[in-house]
Structure formats: structure tokens, C-alpha cells
Amino acid sequence: MSDQGVATRSGPGRLLVAVYAIFALAAGARAGVQIATRFDEAPLAYTLSAVAAVIYVLATVALALGGRTSRRVAFAALTIELAGVLIVGTLSLADPEAFPDATVWSGFGRGYGFIPLVLPVIGLYWLRRTRPAAP
Amino acid sequence: MTNWLATTIIVVSLLGAAYSLVTALRDRPMDVGHLIMLGLVEVLLVVQAVLGFVKLGDDQGPADSATFIGYMLGILLIPAAGAGWGVLERSRWGPGVIVVACLSVAVMIVRMNQIWAGDV
Numbered sequence: 001m002s003d004q005g006v007a008t009r010s011g012p013g014r015l016l017v018a019v020y021a022i023f024a025l026a027a028g029a030r031a032g033v034q035i036a037t038r039f040d041e042a043p044l045a046y047t048l049s050a051v052a053a054v055i056y057v058l059a060t061v062a063l064a065l066g067g068r069t070s071r072r073v074a075f076a077a078l079t080i081e082l083a084g085v086l087i088v089g090t091l092s093l094a095d096p097e098a099f100p101d102a103t104v105w106s107g108f109g110r111g112y113g114f115i116p117l118v119l120p121v122i123g124l125y126w127l128r129r130t131r132p133a134a135p
Numbered sequence: 136m137t138n139w140l141a142t143t144i145i146v147v148s149l150l151g152a153a154y155s156l157v158t159a160l161r162d163r164p165m166d167v168g169h170l171i172m173l174g175l176v177e178v179l180l181v182v183q184a185v186l187g188f189v190k191l192g193d194d195q196g197p198a199d200s201a202t203f204i205g206y207m208l209g210i211l212l213i214p215a216a217g218a219g220w221g222v223l224e225r226s227r228w229g230p231g232v233i234v235v236a237c238l239s240v241a242v243m244i245v246r247m248n249q250i251w252a253g254d255v
């Protein structure tokens with residue numbers, strides 16, 4: 001891997017990847033249990049749970065690898081994550097009945113100390129900070 | 136859950152988080168002390184998982200046992216992954232990773248207590 005690949009996972013980036021990994025684990029386990037035990041109760045919320053989990057896994061791996069393609073994948077994942085937390089956050093407040101059992105993004109990530117709302121912003125900033133200089 | 140054990144894990148991981156935070160603030164990389172601390176947390180978590188399965192088998196568990204088991208097994212990954220990921224970073228951000236790992240363990244134990252008691 002080229003040396004530009006080191007940047008996103010070193011220094012503060014190492015902490016960022018660690019937090020993403022925790023959320024990948026939390027969202028993945030949560031979605032797994034919801035879908036396995038009671039999918040028909042709230043298919044929309046649980047599908048979104050699974051989508052969130054996939055996004056967190058993608059973001060974790062892409063930030064940890066940090067190559068050129070990985071940076072693009074990370075950028076896409078973080079953008080979808082930011083859109084997701086804003087859209088799901090708004091929907092979960094506007095139509096609580098569709099979200100009887102919380103997802104990581106419900107109420108803008110309230111159940112997780114609003115970290116899901118802050119994380120993509122920090123991540124996108126970090127991708128910008130570590131952007132390789134134009135040749 | 137086994138209350139004394141849950142309390143012990145929370146106390147040890149919070150002390151570990153504080154210790155790692157001090158290391159990070161002093162701008163030092165992590166050392167063998169952090170690894171020993173994480174090893175202790177891991178051992179306590181393994182004991183908890185064993186006792187947890189014994190109690191679940193004895194029908195003392197919560198109605199929502201799937202979530203509880205998910206937490207009980209998922210939490211085992213955190214000290215090991217934190218140690219591996221943190222030790223690769225020879226700067227203050229290595230112990231920074233350990234702070235996140237320890238705080239996550241403490242929060243997850245609190246959540247497990249709530250799930251066990253059924254008030255979620």
C-alpha cells in the first residue's frame with residue numbers, strides 16, 4: 001500500500017476507527033437480534049438498522065485501510081451515514097409508530113449520546129484533513 | 136446477572152479509562168501496564184459470560200435473552216480488539232483507543248444490567 005494509505009488510520013484517525021468499530025459492533029448486533037427475533041413488528045425500522053450496520057462496517061474498514069479507493073468508499077459511507085441519521089432522526093420524531101423499537105439513528109442517535117450525529121461530521125472532516133496533496 | 140462481578144467490571148474499566156486518559160494527556164504511548172489492565176478486564180468478562188450462561192441455563196435470565204447474549208458475547212471482543220488496535224499506534228492516540236474501549240465496556244455492562252432487569 002502507498003504511504004497515503006497510512007494517514008486515515010494513524011494518530012487521531014486510530015481513535016476514529018476505534019469508535020466506528022464500536023458502532024459497527026453495536027449496530028450490527030442490534031440489527032441481527034431485531035431481524036432474527038421480531039422482524040415483522042417493524043420491518044422499516046429493522047431494515048434501516050441493518051443498513052446502518054452495513055454503513056458502519058464499511059466506514060470502519062474503509063477508514064482503517066485508507067487507500068485511494070477506500071477513501072472514496074469512506075466518503076460515500078460517511079455521507080450516507082450523515083444523511084441517514086438526519087432523515088431517520090426526523091422520521092422517528094415525526095412518525096414514532098413506524099419506529100417502536102429504536103435504531104441507532106432514531107432521535108438523531110439520542111440513545112447513543114448523539115454520537116451517531118457527530119461521528120460522520122468528524123469523519124468527513126478527518127478525510128478532508130488527511131487528503132493527499134494534489135500531484 | 137452477578138451483581139458484584141458487574142460492579143467490579145465497571146469499576147476496573149472506569150479506572151482503566153482514567154489511567155489511559157492520563158497517559159494520553161501526558162502524550163505517552165501505551166505500555167505493558169495498559170495491556171495488563173485490558174487482560175484483567177477480559178478475564179472478568181469471560182468469567183461473566185460463563186456465569187451468565189449458567190444463570191440463563193437455570194432460567195434466571197431476562198425475557199429478551201437474545202439481546203443479552205449478544206451483549207455478553209460482543210463485549211468479549213472489545214478489550215482484545217482495543218489492545219490490538221491501540222498497540223499499533225505509538226503515540227498518545229494508542230491509549231486514546233483504550234479509553235474508548237474501557238468506556239464502551241462500562242456502558243455495555245450498565246445496558247446489560249438494564250436488559251437483565253427487564254427495564255429497557
